[in-house]
Amino acid sequence: MPIVRVALPVPLPQVFDYLASDASAEDVGRCVKVPFGRGERNGLIVAVASEADVEVARLKPVHHIQRDVPPLPGDWLALVSFVSRYYHAPLGEVVALALPPGLRRADGVSGDDADPLLALGAAGSEALRAARRPSKALALLQALAQDTPPWRRSAVREREGGEAVGDLLRRGWLVEAAIGDLRRDATGPQPELTAEQGEAVNAILDAGPGFRAWLLHGVTGSGKTEVYLRLAANALAQGKQVLMLVPEIALTPQLERRVAQRFAAANVVSLHSGLADGARSRGFVQALSGHADIVLGTRLAVFAPLPRLGLILVDEEHDASYKQQEGVRYSARDVAVWRARQGDVPVVLGSATPSLETWYHARNDRYALQVLNQRAVAATMPAVRCIDVRRLKLDEGLSPGLKAAIEQRLARGEQSLVFLNRRGYAPVLSCPSCGWVSRCPHCSANLVVHLVDRRLRCHHCGCDGGIPHACPSCGNQDIQPFGRGTQRIEARLAELFPQARVLRVDRDAARTRKQWESLLATIADGGADILVGTQMMAKGHDFPKLTLVGVIGADASLHAADFRAPERLFQQLMQVGGRAGRGTLPGEVLIQTEYPAHPLYLHLARHDFDAFARMELAERRSAGFPPFTYQAMLRADAPALDDAVEFLRHARRLAEERAPEGLRIYDPVPMRMTRLARRERAQLLLEADQRGVLQGFLADWVALLYRQRTARELRWQLDVDPLEV
Ligand SMILES: Nc1ncnc2c1ncn2[C@@H]1O[C@H](COP(=O)(O)OP(=O)(O)OP(=O)(O)O)[C@@H](O)[C@H]1O
Ligand SMILES: [Zn+2]
Numbered sequence: 001m002p003i004v005r006v007a008l009p010v011p012l013p014q015v016f017d018y019l020a021s022d023a024s025a026e027d028v029g030r031c032v033k034v035p036f037g038r039g040e041r042n043g044l045i046v047a048v049a050s051e052a053d054v055e056v057a058r059l060k061p062v063h064h065i066q067r068d069v070p071p072l073p074g075d076w077l078a079l080v081s082f083v084s085r086y087y088h089a090p091l092g093e094v095v096a097l098a099l100p101p102g103l104r105r106a107d108g109v110s111g112d113d114a115d116p117l118l119a120l121g122a123a124g125s126e127a128l129r130a131a132r133r134p135s136k137a138l139a140l141l142q143a144l145a146q147d148t149p150p151w152r153r154s155a156v157r158e159r160e161g162g163e164a165v166g167d168l169l170r171r172g173w174l175v176e177a178a179i180g181d182l183r184r185d186a187t188g189p190q191p192e193l194t195a196e197q198g199e200a201v202n203a204i205l206d207a208g209p210g211f212r213a214w215l216l217h218g219v220t221g222s223g224k225t226e227v228y229l230r231l232a233a234n235a236l237a238q239g240k241q242v243l244m245l246v247p248e249i250a251l252t253p254q255l256e257r258r259v260a261q262r263f264a265a266a267n268v269v270s271l272h273s274g275l276a277d278g279a280r281s282r283g284f285v286q287a288l289s290g291h292a293d294i295v296l297g298t299r300l301a302v303f304a305p306l307p308r309l310g311l312i313l314v315d316e317e318h319d320a321s322y323k324q325q326e327g328v329r330y331s332a333r334d335v336a337v338w339r340a341r342q343g344d345v346p347v348v349l350g351s352a353t354p355s356l357e358t359w360y361h362a363r364n365d366r367y368a369l370q371v372l373n374q375r376a377v378a379a380t381m382p383a384v385r386c387i388d389v390r391r392l393k394l395d396e397g398l399s400p401g402l403k404a405a406i407e408q409r410l411a412r413g414e415q416s417l418v419f420l421n422r423r424g425y426a427p428v429l430s431c432p433s434c435g436w437v438s439r440c441p442h443c444s445a446n447l448v449v450h451l452v453d454r455r456l457r458c459h460h461c462g463c464d465g466g467i468p469h470a471c472p473s474c475g476n477q478d479i480q481p482f483g484r485g486t487q488r489i490e491a492r493l494a495e496l497f498p499q500a501r502v503l504r505v506d507r508d509a510a511r512t513r514k515q516w517e518s519l520l521a522t523i524a525d526g527g528a529d530i531l532v533g534t535q536m537m538a539k540g541h542d543f544p545k546l547t548l549v550g551v552i553g554a555d556a557s558l559h560a561a562d563f564r565a566p567e568r569l570f571q572q573l574m575q576v577g578g579r580a581g582r583g584t585l586p587g588e589v590l591i592q593t594e595y596p597a598h599p600l601y602l603h604l605a606r607h608d609f610d611a612f613a614r615m616e617l618a619e620r621r622s623a624g625f626p627p628f629t630y631q632a633m634l635r636a637d638a639p640a641l642d643d644a645v646e647f648l649r650h651a652r653r654l655a656e657e658r659a660p661e662g663l664r665i666y667d668p669v670p671m672r673m674t675r676l677a678r679r680e681r682a683q684l685l686l687e688a689d690q691r692g693v694l695q696g697f698l699a700d701w702v703a704l705l706y707r708q709r710t711a712r713e714l715r716w717q718l719d720v721d722p723l724e725v
Contacts, residue, residue: 029071124173218372220578240310299332382587426481544583
């Protein structure tokens with residue numbers, strides 16, 4: 001009887017054999033339900049064999065093989081095995097991560113059911129003309145009519161009031177558009193490329209359809225998106241699929257709209273963790289069946305199967321959210337490059353502030369480089385200036401210079417953004433009389449004061465409680481919020497400029513996708529004068545009326561212990577500064593600092609990313625940090641710190657016994673934020689100058705670690721190429 005080899009999402013490094021009477025080689029790559037322990041698990045068939053590794057009599061039969069959707073192809077299996085090998089994670093866990101949950105559960109997936117393109121029907125035009133009674137359906141239709149058709153049904157559904165889409169179809173206000181009719185004007189209007197954009201597009205196209213990794217290093221506002229769209233158009237014209245990655249769900253709506261408008265006849269599928277199960281499975285199956293032309297998504301979209309793949313685009317390639325920080329700690333950017341090599345297609349990594357790893361590859365000719373030095377619309381880069389706050393009296397953190405600059409913008413009817421990467425009202429509540437501070441009971445962190453909903457909240461474990469009226473320790477009535485967050489700045493700005501519309505943009509203000517979209521729409525429509533935002537505002541946005549960016553509280557990151565902190569700070573400031581003056585109005589960036597002569601700020605003021613990168617890389621070279629070395633971090637956590645450290649000491653001994661030449665093993669140390677959600681955490685760093693040395697060692701060592709007995713409640717994970725050290 002045939003035996004199927006199944007990858008299961010369990011923390012064990014092997015695959016599991018089952019009997020399947022009707023299985024054939026055709027079933028490799030299919031989802032399957034199998035008995036496991038006392039329950040049932042969903043897994044993926046990775047091989048079909050005639051002989052088992054264990055006695056056949058002990059094997060159990062599978063419960064169900066999912067045959068409603070096509071099996072995952074061989075190159076997809078190769079992709080997940082690469083990720084499993086490189087990140088040393090069990091194959092079943094990689095599969096579980098890569099497959100949408102609905103598909104993995106092997107329950108009936110209405111896979112490729114249509115997501116039709118819709119256009120305005122005759123009855124719809126009539127309804128728009130006739131002065132009808134306002135209704136939900138009419139409101140949706142009117143909103144749709146603002147945009148050029150056609151619209152994807154799924155995209156209509158996502159809109160405000162989108163539930164009414166079925167109703168609109170029934171009334172004949174919307175009708176299914178036939179793709180053939182649309183091909184004629186398949187591409188929406190496109191701007192003429194700037195000279196630099198044209199050169200970049202030509203260079204990448206001229207290099208041909210095979211594998212090549214490109215860094216598209218274009219200053220903020222240089223029009224990288226337009227370059228992506230032209231490259232995508234070329235791939236689509238050749239009948240190829242395009243994979244386009246963006247760092248955050250928050251960035252997808254705008255881009256989706258732009259892509260959908262440009263390629264009206266293409267099937268654009270978005271894949272991100274914010275989608276409902278059904279939609280994610282459907283998108284995945286459309287990619288798998290080749291019906292999706294463009295797959296647009298966040299890091300998990302890198303796992304979309306793409307039988308006609310022709311091009312991979314990674315926008316904002318430096319963004320840390322490409323790296324998964326739990327479970328299988330893969331970097332979607334790095335996996336994308338591997339995938340491009342596997343599929344023999346070009347991959348374009350775009351950024352105004354590339355990661356130093358990527359920048360270094362581009363200098364070493366491992367990646368080809370295209371540079372955009374000019375902004376597409378704006379005549380200039382914003383003027384960046386430091387405000388030396390050492391001798392200034394600040395008003396709730398705001399300097400006179402920044403206030404005056406905001407005032408000017410208000411007078412001119414332009415927008416300002418005050419950037420502060422800390423949400424909440426104040427980072428801590430404290431008692432001036434006894435020194436009590438609001439500590440999180442579960443983490444080594446303070447509880448943040450949220451005045452808007454009157455809560456004390458931990459930003460790490462999420463626990464929250466009311467704000468006490470008196471000091472819980474000494475009873476003092478006069479307890480004070482200490483330090484500043486976005487809510488506090490927002491409140492002060494509203495007092496200072498009562499005539500202005502102040503809008504806060506952070507994760508508290510934009511909890512849902514709808515809230516976020518409506519905030520963006522308000523800003524774009526000029527419905528806000530002063531924005532107060534966190535790093536959510538730093539990325540990718542394009543608001544032509546925004547001409548001033550004020551940065552406060554950046555100094556805190558200048559002296560952080562992590563060797564990547566300066567890189568992150570520089571990227572963040574250059575990105576947020578890059579939001580200023582993108583249209584025809586000139587922009588200005590004011591950075592409040594106590595270190596106005598710090599080289600990081602000097603390079604920033606000159607917009608000189610390359611000088612900054614050279615400086616940082618020189619330091620990393622002499623200190624022996626990546627990209628000049630390769631790292632892996634073993635982390636352990638347990639209710640008691642001793643258990644975590646003891647496990648790492650044991651792991652260290654095992655490592656020393658078999659360490660190859662050139663492997664450096666450090667001492668286990670508690671993590672900087674030791675306690676998180678009631679668990680104590682420690683880490684052990686391993687390093688080598690060659691990737692091969694590290695990888696070869698890790699394979700054996702991790703296999704050994706899986707076999708160790710550990711203290712109860714101890715968990716460990718390996719992080720290859722860790723971002724935080
Ligand atoms: N060739 C062009 N002609 C006219 N406008 C253009 C052209 N290319 C881009 N633009 C416009 O320039 C603006 C900036 O483009 P885009 O947002 O793509 O920049 P970017 O390089 O992605 O910047 P960032 O890195 O800051 O996100 C957009 O409003 C875009 O529509
Ligand atoms: Zn906490």
